[in-house]
Amino acid sequence: MSFRASVREDIDSVLARDPAATSRAMVVLCYPGLWAVWVHRISHRLWTANWKLAARVLSQMARFCTGVEIHPGAELGRRLLIDHGMGVVIGETAIVGDDVTLYQGVTLGGTGNERGKRHPTLRDRVFVGNNANILGNITVGENSRVGAGSVVLQDVPPDSTAVGVPAHVIYQDGKRVLITDPAQIKDPLSGVIKSLAEEVKRLRARVDCLDGQLEQTARELDSVRSLATEEEEREQYRSELSASNPYVSMGEGI
Known part of the structure:
Protein backbone atom coordinates (compact mmCIF):
# COMPACT_ATOMS: atom_id res chain seq x y z
CA MET A 1 0.00 0.00 0.00
CA SER A 2 1.30 3.45 -0.92
CA PHE A 3 1.91 6.11 1.71
CA ARG A 4 -0.96 8.23 0.37
CA ALA A 5 -3.38 5.31 0.48
CA SER A 6 -2.35 4.45 4.04
CA VAL A 7 -2.94 8.08 5.09
CA ARG A 8 -6.46 8.01 3.64
CA GLU A 9 -7.09 4.69 5.37
CA ASP A 10 -5.89 6.10 8.70
CA ILE A 11 -8.18 9.12 8.40
CA ASP A 12 -11.19 6.94 7.58
CA SER A 13 -10.34 4.67 10.52
CA VAL A 14 -10.26 7.58 12.98
CA LEU A 15 -13.60 8.87 11.69
CA ALA A 16 -15.12 5.42 12.19
CA ARG A 17 -13.65 4.77 15.66
CA ASP A 18 -13.59 8.15 17.40
CA PRO A 19 -16.96 9.90 17.89
CA ALA A 20 -15.11 13.15 18.62
CA ALA A 21 -13.81 13.25 15.03
CA THR A 22 -16.39 15.02 12.87
CA SER A 23 -14.48 15.78 9.67
CA ARG A 24 -11.43 14.74 7.70
CA ALA A 25 -9.92 18.19 8.17
CA MET A 26 -10.25 17.85 11.94
CA VAL A 27 -8.50 14.49 11.88
CA VAL A 28 -5.61 15.82 9.80
CA LEU A 29 -5.13 18.99 11.84
CA CYS A 30 -5.99 17.92 15.41
CA TYR A 31 -4.71 14.36 15.90
CA PRO A 32 -0.99 14.45 16.84
CA GLY A 33 -1.04 10.69 17.44
CA LEU A 34 -1.78 10.28 13.76
CA TRP A 35 1.04 12.65 12.84
CA ALA A 36 3.42 10.50 14.89
CA VAL A 37 2.30 7.36 13.02
CA TRP A 38 2.79 9.02 9.64
CA VAL A 39 6.27 10.26 10.54
CA HIS A 40 7.13 6.80 11.87
CA ARG A 41 6.33 5.23 8.51
CA ILE A 42 9.01 7.41 6.98
CA SER A 43 11.53 6.93 9.79
CA HIS A 44 10.95 3.16 9.74
CA ARG A 45 11.86 3.04 6.06
CA LEU A 46 15.03 4.97 6.83
CA TRP A 47 15.80 2.56 9.68
CA THR A 48 15.36 -0.55 7.54
CA ALA A 49 17.51 1.09 4.83
CA ASN A 50 20.26 1.42 7.48
CA TRP A 51 19.93 5.21 7.69
CA LYS A 52 19.65 4.79 11.44
CA LEU A 53 20.84 8.21 12.58
CA ALA A 54 18.51 10.02 10.20
CA ALA A 55 15.67 7.76 11.35
CA ARG A 56 16.33 8.52 15.01
CA VAL A 57 16.58 12.26 14.39
CA LEU A 58 13.27 12.23 12.52
CA SER A 59 11.57 10.22 15.26
CA GLN A 60 12.85 12.66 17.90
CA MET A 61 11.49 15.59 15.90
CA ALA A 62 8.12 13.85 15.85
CA ARG A 63 8.38 13.30 19.60
CA PHE A 64 9.06 17.01 20.14
CA CYS A 65 6.04 17.99 18.04
CA THR A 66 3.53 15.35 19.18
CA GLY A 67 4.59 14.05 22.60
CA VAL A 68 4.59 10.53 21.13
CA GLU A 69 7.88 8.62 21.02
CA ILE A 70 7.98 5.74 18.55
CA HIS A 71 11.33 4.11 17.92
CA PRO A 72 11.92 3.84 14.16
CA GLY A 73 12.67 0.14 14.57
CA ALA A 74 9.17 -0.64 15.85
CA GLU A 75 6.79 -2.42 13.48
CA LEU A 76 3.34 -0.83 13.34
CA GLY A 77 0.32 -2.33 11.62
CA ARG A 78 -2.40 -0.62 9.64
CA ARG A 79 -4.98 1.77 11.08
CA LEU A 80 -3.19 2.30 14.41
CA LEU A 81 -5.07 4.88 16.50
CA ILE A 82 -3.07 6.73 19.16
CA ASP A 83 -5.77 8.80 20.81
CA HIS A 84 -4.71 11.97 22.68
CA GLY A 85 -1.19 10.63 22.33
CA MET A 86 0.82 12.55 24.91
CA GLY A 87 3.33 10.34 26.70
CA VAL A 88 2.99 7.25 24.50
CA VAL A 89 6.27 5.32 24.15
CA GLY A 97 -0.93 -5.34 14.74
CA ASP A 98 -3.79 -3.86 12.73
CA ASP A 99 -6.64 -1.77 14.19
CA VAL A 100 -4.91 -1.34 17.56
CA THR A 101 -5.95 1.53 19.85
CA LEU A 102 -3.55 3.15 22.31
CA TYR A 103 -4.49 5.93 24.71
CA GLN A 104 -2.27 8.57 26.29
CA GLY A 105 0.58 7.50 28.53
CA VAL A 106 0.83 3.94 27.20
CA THR A 107 4.29 2.37 27.28
CA LEU A 108 5.34 -0.62 25.20
CA GLY A 109 8.71 -1.04 26.86
CA GLY A 110 11.39 -3.44 27.99
CA THR A 111 12.33 -4.69 31.43
CA GLY A 112 16.10 -4.23 31.43
CA ASN A 113 19.17 -4.32 29.23
CA GLU A 114 18.26 -7.40 27.20
CA ARG A 115 19.28 -7.70 23.57
CA GLY A 116 17.13 -8.89 20.72
CA LYS A 117 13.34 -9.00 21.00
CA ARG A 118 12.66 -7.26 24.30
CA HIS A 119 9.45 -5.32 23.72
CA PRO A 120 5.85 -6.53 23.56
CA THR A 121 3.79 -7.73 20.63
CA LEU A 122 0.20 -6.53 20.29
CA ARG A 123 -1.96 -8.59 17.97
CA ASP A 124 -4.82 -7.21 15.88
CA ARG A 125 -7.62 -5.15 17.46
CA VAL A 126 -5.98 -4.78 20.86
CA PHE A 127 -7.22 -1.91 23.04
CA VAL A 128 -4.87 -0.40 25.66
CA GLY A 129 -6.20 2.11 28.20
CA ASN A 130 -4.40 5.24 29.31
CA ASN A 131 -1.19 5.00 31.35
CA ALA A 132 -0.97 1.23 30.94
CA ASN A 133 2.50 -0.32 30.81
CA ILE A 134 3.14 -3.47 28.77
CA LEU A 135 6.68 -4.57 29.46
CA GLY A 136 8.99 -7.24 28.10
CA ASN A 137 8.87 -9.74 25.28
CA ILE A 138 5.25 -10.74 25.84
CA THR A 139 2.20 -11.02 23.61
CA VAL A 140 -1.26 -9.52 23.97
CA GLY A 141 -3.64 -11.65 21.92
CA GLU A 142 -6.19 -10.59 19.34
CA ASN A 143 -9.24 -8.61 20.48
CA SER A 144 -7.87 -8.24 24.01
CA ARG A 145 -8.16 -5.20 26.25
CA VAL A 146 -5.75 -3.83 28.84
CA GLY A 147 -7.25 -1.63 31.54
CA ALA A 148 -6.06 1.88 32.32
CA GLY A 149 -3.08 2.03 34.66
CA SER A 150 -2.35 -1.69 34.39
CA VAL A 151 1.16 -3.16 34.35
CA VAL A 152 1.29 -6.20 32.07
CA LEU A 153 4.24 -8.53 32.66
CA GLN A 154 2.99 -11.78 31.13
CA ASP A 155 1.12 -12.91 28.03
CA VAL A 156 -2.56 -12.01 27.70
CA PRO A 157 -4.66 -14.62 25.84
CA PRO A 158 -6.84 -13.61 22.88
CA ASP A 159 -10.31 -12.22 23.59
CA SER A 160 -9.39 -11.30 27.17
CA THR A 161 -9.46 -8.32 29.51
CA ALA A 162 -6.48 -7.76 31.82
CA VAL A 163 -6.34 -5.23 34.66
CA GLY A 164 -4.30 -4.53 37.77
CA VAL A 165 -0.73 -4.11 38.98
CA PRO A 166 0.56 -6.53 37.95
CA ALA A 167 -2.20 -7.24 35.45
CA HIS A 168 -4.26 -10.43 35.58
CA VAL A 169 -7.05 -11.65 33.31
CA ILE A 170 -10.55 -10.97 34.63
CA TYR A 171 -12.51 -11.81 31.46
CA GLN A 172 -11.77 -14.38 28.77
CA ASP A 173 -14.02 -15.32 25.85
CA GLY A 174 -16.75 -13.18 27.39
CA LYS A 175 -16.74 -15.06 30.70
CA ARG A 176 -15.65 -13.82 34.12
CA VAL A 177 -12.42 -15.40 35.33
CA LEU A 178 -12.50 -16.06 39.07
CA ILE A 179 -9.23 -15.95 41.01
CA THR A 180 -9.33 -18.70 43.64
CA ASP A 181 -5.62 -18.68 44.49
CA PRO A 182 -3.92 -15.32 45.25
CA ALA A 183 -0.70 -16.72 43.77
CA GLN A 184 -2.37 -16.66 40.33
CA ILE A 185 -2.20 -12.86 40.36
CA LYS A 186 1.64 -12.93 40.41
CA ASP A 187 1.61 -10.07 42.88
CA PRO A 188 4.72 -9.58 45.07
CA LEU A 189 2.31 -9.49 48.01
CA SER A 190 0.47 -12.64 46.94
CA GLY A 191 2.69 -14.75 49.22
CA VAL A 192 1.75 -12.57 52.17
CA ILE A 193 -1.92 -12.75 51.22
CA LYS A 194 -1.72 -16.54 50.91
CA SER A 195 -0.03 -16.80 54.32
CA LEU A 196 -2.73 -14.63 55.86
CA ALA A 197 -5.42 -16.78 54.26
CA GLU A 198 -3.81 -19.92 55.70
CA GLU A 199 -3.53 -18.26 59.12
CA VAL A 200 -7.20 -17.28 59.01
CA LYS A 201 -8.08 -20.88 58.13
CA ARG A 202 -6.00 -22.18 61.05
CA LEU A 203 -7.55 -19.68 63.46
CA ARG A 204 -11.03 -20.56 62.24
CA ALA A 205 -10.37 -24.24 62.97
CA ARG A 206 -9.08 -23.28 66.42
CA VAL A 207 -12.18 -21.17 67.09
CA ASP A 208 -14.41 -24.08 66.03
CA CYS A 209 -12.53 -26.33 68.46
CA LEU A 210 -12.90 -23.80 71.27
CA ASP A 211 -16.60 -23.45 70.48
CA GLY A 212 -16.99 -27.20 70.93
CA GLN A 213 -15.13 -27.10 74.24
CA LEU A 214 -17.22 -24.13 75.37
CA GLU A 215 -20.44 -25.96 74.59
CA GLN A 216 -19.21 -28.99 76.56
CA THR A 217 -18.27 -26.77 79.50
CA ALA A 218 -21.67 -25.07 79.33
CA ARG A 219 -23.42 -28.44 79.49
CA GLU A 220 -21.33 -29.43 82.51
CA LEU A 221 -22.11 -26.12 84.22
CA ASP A 222 -25.81 -26.63 83.57
CA SER A 223 -25.56 -30.06 85.20
CA VAL A 224 -23.75 -28.64 88.25
CA ARG A 225 -26.22 -25.75 88.44
CA SER A 226 -29.11 -28.21 88.36
CA LEU A 227 -27.61 -30.22 91.24
CA ALA A 228 -27.01 -27.02 93.22
CA THR A 229 -30.62 -25.96 92.67
CA GLU A 230 -31.89 -29.31 93.92
CA GLU A 231 -29.69 -29.03 97.00
CA GLU A 232 -30.99 -25.51 97.69
CA GLU A 233 -34.57 -26.74 97.40
CA ARG A 234 -33.86 -29.54 99.87
CA GLU A 235 -32.24 -27.11 102.29
CA GLN A 236 -35.21 -24.77 102.02
CA TYR A 237 -37.61 -27.65 102.65
CA ARG A 238 -35.67 -28.65 105.76
CA SER A 239 -35.74 -25.08 107.04
CA GLU A 240 -39.48 -24.78 106.52
CA LEU A 241 -40.10 -28.13 108.18
CA SER A 242 -38.00 -27.19 111.20
CA ALA A 243 -39.80 -23.88 111.55
CA SER A 244 -43.24 -25.52 111.50
CA ASN A 245 -42.34 -28.22 114.07
CA PRO A 246 -39.29 -27.48 116.20
CA TYR A 247 -39.54 -30.89 117.87
CA VAL A 248 -39.04 -32.75 114.60
CA SER A 249 -35.44 -33.41 113.82
CA MET A 250 -34.00 -32.64 110.46
CA GLY A 251 -33.56 -36.31 109.74
CA GLU A 252 -37.17 -37.09 110.60
CA GLY A 253 -38.40 -34.22 108.49
CA ILE A 254 -36.71 -35.64 105.49
Missing part, protein backbone atom coordinates in the same frame (compact mmCIF):
# COMPACT_ATOMS: atom_id res chain seq x y z
CA ILE A 90 6.79 2.41 21.75
CA GLY A 91 10.11 0.58 21.97
CA GLU A 92 12.47 -0.57 19.24
CA THR A 93 11.42 -4.22 18.97
CA ALA A 94 7.71 -3.69 19.63
CA ILE A 95 5.27 -5.14 17.10
CA VAL A 96 1.78 -3.67 16.81
Whole structure:
Protein backbone atom coordinates (compact mmCIF):
# COMPACT_ATOMS: atom_id res chain seq x y z
CA MET A 1 0.00 0.00 0.00
CA SER A 2 1.30 3.45 -0.92
CA PHE A 3 1.91 6.11 1.71
CA ARG A 4 -0.96 8.23 0.37
CA ALA A 5 -3.38 5.31 0.48
CA SER A 6 -2.35 4.45 4.04
CA VAL A 7 -2.94 8.08 5.09
CA ARG A 8 -6.46 8.01 3.64
CA GLU A 9 -7.09 4.69 5.37
CA ASP A 10 -5.89 6.10 8.70
CA ILE A 11 -8.18 9.12 8.40
CA ASP A 12 -11.19 6.94 7.58
CA SER A 13 -10.34 4.67 10.52
CA VAL A 14 -10.26 7.58 12.98
CA LEU A 15 -13.60 8.87 11.69
CA ALA A 16 -15.12 5.42 12.19
CA ARG A 17 -13.65 4.77 15.66
CA ASP A 18 -13.59 8.15 17.40
CA PRO A 19 -16.96 9.90 17.89
CA ALA A 20 -15.11 13.15 18.62
CA ALA A 21 -13.81 13.25 15.03
CA THR A 22 -16.39 15.02 12.87
CA SER A 23 -14.48 15.78 9.67
CA ARG A 24 -11.43 14.74 7.70
CA ALA A 25 -9.92 18.19 8.17
CA MET A 26 -10.25 17.85 11.94
CA VAL A 27 -8.50 14.49 11.88
CA VAL A 28 -5.61 15.82 9.80
CA LEU A 29 -5.13 18.99 11.84
CA CYS A 30 -5.99 17.92 15.41
CA TYR A 31 -4.71 14.36 15.90
CA PRO A 32 -0.99 14.45 16.84
CA GLY A 33 -1.04 10.69 17.44
CA LEU A 34 -1.78 10.28 13.76
CA TRP A 35 1.04 12.65 12.84
CA ALA A 36 3.42 10.50 14.89
CA VAL A 37 2.30 7.36 13.02
CA TRP A 38 2.79 9.02 9.64
CA VAL A 39 6.27 10.26 10.54
CA HIS A 40 7.13 6.80 11.87
CA ARG A 41 6.33 5.23 8.51
CA ILE A 42 9.01 7.41 6.98
CA SER A 43 11.53 6.93 9.79
CA HIS A 44 10.95 3.16 9.74
CA ARG A 45 11.86 3.04 6.06
CA LEU A 46 15.03 4.97 6.83
CA TRP A 47 15.80 2.56 9.68
CA THR A 48 15.36 -0.55 7.54
CA ALA A 49 17.51 1.09 4.83
CA ASN A 50 20.26 1.42 7.48
CA TRP A 51 19.93 5.21 7.69
CA LYS A 52 19.65 4.79 11.44
CA LEU A 53 20.84 8.21 12.58
CA ALA A 54 18.51 10.02 10.20
CA ALA A 55 15.67 7.76 11.35
CA ARG A 56 16.33 8.52 15.01
CA VAL A 57 16.58 12.26 14.39
CA LEU A 58 13.27 12.23 12.52
CA SER A 59 11.57 10.22 15.26
CA GLN A 60 12.85 12.66 17.90
CA MET A 61 11.49 15.59 15.90
CA ALA A 62 8.12 13.85 15.85
CA ARG A 63 8.38 13.30 19.60
CA PHE A 64 9.06 17.01 20.14
CA CYS A 65 6.04 17.99 18.04
CA THR A 66 3.53 15.35 19.18
CA GLY A 67 4.59 14.05 22.60
CA VAL A 68 4.59 10.53 21.13
CA GLU A 69 7.88 8.62 21.02
CA ILE A 70 7.98 5.74 18.55
CA HIS A 71 11.33 4.11 17.92
CA PRO A 72 11.92 3.84 14.16
CA GLY A 73 12.67 0.14 14.57
CA ALA A 74 9.17 -0.64 15.85
CA GLU A 75 6.79 -2.42 13.48
CA LEU A 76 3.34 -0.83 13.34
CA GLY A 77 0.32 -2.33 11.62
CA ARG A 78 -2.40 -0.62 9.64
CA ARG A 79 -4.98 1.77 11.08
CA LEU A 80 -3.19 2.30 14.41
CA LEU A 81 -5.07 4.88 16.50
CA ILE A 82 -3.07 6.73 19.16
CA ASP A 83 -5.77 8.80 20.81
CA HIS A 84 -4.71 11.97 22.68
CA GLY A 85 -1.19 10.63 22.33
CA MET A 86 0.82 12.55 24.91
CA GLY A 87 3.33 10.34 26.70
CA VAL A 88 2.99 7.25 24.50
CA VAL A 89 6.27 5.32 24.15
CA ILE A 90 6.79 2.41 21.75
CA GLY A 91 10.11 0.58 21.97
CA GLU A 92 12.47 -0.57 19.24
CA THR A 93 11.42 -4.22 18.97
CA ALA A 94 7.71 -3.69 19.63
CA ILE A 95 5.27 -5.14 17.10
CA VAL A 96 1.78 -3.67 16.81
CA GLY A 97 -0.93 -5.34 14.74
CA ASP A 98 -3.79 -3.86 12.73
CA ASP A 99 -6.64 -1.77 14.19
CA VAL A 100 -4.91 -1.34 17.56
CA THR A 101 -5.95 1.53 19.85
CA LEU A 102 -3.55 3.15 22.31
CA TYR A 103 -4.49 5.93 24.71
CA GLN A 104 -2.27 8.57 26.29
CA GLY A 105 0.58 7.50 28.53
CA VAL A 106 0.83 3.94 27.20
CA THR A 107 4.29 2.37 27.28
CA LEU A 108 5.34 -0.62 25.20
CA GLY A 109 8.71 -1.04 26.86
CA GLY A 110 11.39 -3.44 27.99
CA THR A 111 12.33 -4.69 31.43
CA GLY A 112 16.10 -4.23 31.43
CA ASN A 113 19.17 -4.32 29.23
CA GLU A 114 18.26 -7.40 27.20
CA ARG A 115 19.28 -7.70 23.57
CA GLY A 116 17.13 -8.89 20.72
CA LYS A 117 13.34 -9.00 21.00
CA ARG A 118 12.66 -7.26 24.30
CA HIS A 119 9.45 -5.32 23.72
CA PRO A 120 5.85 -6.53 23.56
CA THR A 121 3.79 -7.73 20.63
CA LEU A 122 0.20 -6.53 20.29
CA ARG A 123 -1.96 -8.59 17.97
CA ASP A 124 -4.82 -7.21 15.88
CA ARG A 125 -7.62 -5.15 17.46
CA VAL A 126 -5.98 -4.78 20.86
CA PHE A 127 -7.22 -1.91 23.04
CA VAL A 128 -4.87 -0.40 25.66
CA GLY A 129 -6.20 2.11 28.20
CA ASN A 130 -4.40 5.24 29.31
CA ASN A 131 -1.19 5.00 31.35
CA ALA A 132 -0.97 1.23 30.94
CA ASN A 133 2.50 -0.32 30.81
CA ILE A 134 3.14 -3.47 28.77
CA LEU A 135 6.68 -4.57 29.46
CA GLY A 136 8.99 -7.24 28.10
CA ASN A 137 8.87 -9.74 25.28
CA ILE A 138 5.25 -10.74 25.84
CA THR A 139 2.20 -11.02 23.61
CA VAL A 140 -1.26 -9.52 23.97
CA GLY A 141 -3.64 -11.65 21.92
CA GLU A 142 -6.19 -10.59 19.34
CA ASN A 143 -9.24 -8.61 20.48
CA SER A 144 -7.87 -8.24 24.01
CA ARG A 145 -8.16 -5.20 26.25
CA VAL A 146 -5.75 -3.83 28.84
CA GLY A 147 -7.25 -1.63 31.54
CA ALA A 148 -6.06 1.88 32.32
CA GLY A 149 -3.08 2.03 34.66
CA SER A 150 -2.35 -1.69 34.39
CA VAL A 151 1.16 -3.16 34.35
CA VAL A 152 1.29 -6.20 32.07
CA LEU A 153 4.24 -8.53 32.66
CA GLN A 154 2.99 -11.78 31.13
CA ASP A 155 1.12 -12.91 28.03
CA VAL A 156 -2.56 -12.01 27.70
CA PRO A 157 -4.66 -14.62 25.84
CA PRO A 158 -6.84 -13.61 22.88
CA ASP A 159 -10.31 -12.22 23.59
CA SER A 160 -9.39 -11.30 27.17
CA THR A 161 -9.46 -8.32 29.51
CA ALA A 162 -6.48 -7.76 31.82
CA VAL A 163 -6.34 -5.23 34.66
CA GLY A 164 -4.30 -4.53 37.77
CA VAL A 165 -0.73 -4.11 38.98
CA PRO A 166 0.56 -6.53 37.95
CA ALA A 167 -2.20 -7.24 35.45
CA HIS A 168 -4.26 -10.43 35.58
CA VAL A 169 -7.05 -11.65 33.31
CA ILE A 170 -10.55 -10.97 34.63
CA TYR A 171 -12.51 -11.81 31.46
CA GLN A 172 -11.77 -14.38 28.77
CA ASP A 173 -14.02 -15.32 25.85
CA GLY A 174 -16.75 -13.18 27.39
CA LYS A 175 -16.74 -15.06 30.70
CA ARG A 176 -15.65 -13.82 34.12
CA VAL A 177 -12.42 -15.40 35.33
CA LEU A 178 -12.50 -16.06 39.07
CA ILE A 179 -9.23 -15.95 41.01
CA THR A 180 -9.33 -18.70 43.64
CA ASP A 181 -5.62 -18.68 44.49
CA PRO A 182 -3.92 -15.32 45.25
CA ALA A 183 -0.70 -16.72 43.77
CA GLN A 184 -2.37 -16.66 40.33
CA ILE A 185 -2.20 -12.86 40.36
CA LYS A 186 1.64 -12.93 40.41
CA ASP A 187 1.61 -10.07 42.88
CA PRO A 188 4.72 -9.58 45.07
CA LEU A 189 2.31 -9.49 48.01
CA SER A 190 0.47 -12.64 46.94
CA GLY A 191 2.69 -14.75 49.22
CA VAL A 192 1.75 -12.57 52.17
CA ILE A 193 -1.92 -12.75 51.22
CA LYS A 194 -1.72 -16.54 50.91
CA SER A 195 -0.03 -16.80 54.32
CA LEU A 196 -2.73 -14.63 55.86
CA ALA A 197 -5.42 -16.78 54.26
CA GLU A 198 -3.81 -19.92 55.70
CA GLU A 199 -3.53 -18.26 59.12
CA VAL A 200 -7.20 -17.28 59.01
CA LYS A 201 -8.08 -20.88 58.13
CA ARG A 202 -6.00 -22.18 61.05
CA LEU A 203 -7.55 -19.68 63.46
CA ARG A 204 -11.03 -20.56 62.24
CA ALA A 205 -10.37 -24.24 62.97
CA ARG A 206 -9.08 -23.28 66.42
CA VAL A 207 -12.18 -21.17 67.09
CA ASP A 208 -14.41 -24.08 66.03
CA CYS A 209 -12.53 -26.33 68.46
CA LEU A 210 -12.90 -23.80 71.27
CA ASP A 211 -16.60 -23.45 70.48
CA GLY A 212 -16.99 -27.20 70.93
CA GLN A 213 -15.13 -27.10 74.24
CA LEU A 214 -17.22 -24.13 75.37
CA GLU A 215 -20.44 -25.96 74.59
CA GLN A 216 -19.21 -28.99 76.56
CA THR A 217 -18.27 -26.77 79.50
CA ALA A 218 -21.67 -25.07 79.33
CA ARG A 219 -23.42 -28.44 79.49
CA GLU A 220 -21.33 -29.43 82.51
CA LEU A 221 -22.11 -26.12 84.22
CA ASP A 222 -25.81 -26.63 83.57
CA SER A 223 -25.56 -30.06 85.20
CA VAL A 224 -23.75 -28.64 88.25
CA ARG A 225 -26.22 -25.75 88.44
CA SER A 226 -29.11 -28.21 88.36
CA LEU A 227 -27.61 -30.22 91.24
CA ALA A 228 -27.01 -27.02 93.22
CA THR A 229 -30.62 -25.96 92.67
CA GLU A 230 -31.89 -29.31 93.92
CA GLU A 231 -29.69 -29.03 97.00
CA GLU A 232 -30.99 -25.51 97.69
CA GLU A 233 -34.57 -26.74 97.40
CA ARG A 234 -33.86 -29.54 99.87
CA GLU A 235 -32.24 -27.11 102.29
CA GLN A 236 -35.21 -24.77 102.02
CA TYR A 237 -37.61 -27.65 102.65
CA ARG A 238 -35.67 -28.65 105.76
CA SER A 239 -35.74 -25.08 107.04
CA GLU A 240 -39.48 -24.78 106.52
CA LEU A 241 -40.10 -28.13 108.18
CA SER A 242 -38.00 -27.19 111.20
CA ALA A 243 -39.80 -23.88 111.55
CA SER A 244 -43.24 -25.52 111.50
CA ASN A 245 -42.34 -28.22 114.07
CA PRO A 246 -39.29 -27.48 116.20
CA TYR A 247 -39.54 -30.89 117.87
CA VAL A 248 -39.04 -32.75 114.60
CA SER A 249 -35.44 -33.41 113.82
CA MET A 250 -34.00 -32.64 110.46
CA GLY A 251 -33.56 -36.31 109.74
CA GLU A 252 -37.17 -37.09 110.60
CA GLY A 253 -38.40 -34.22 108.49
CA ILE A 254 -36.71 -35.64 105.49
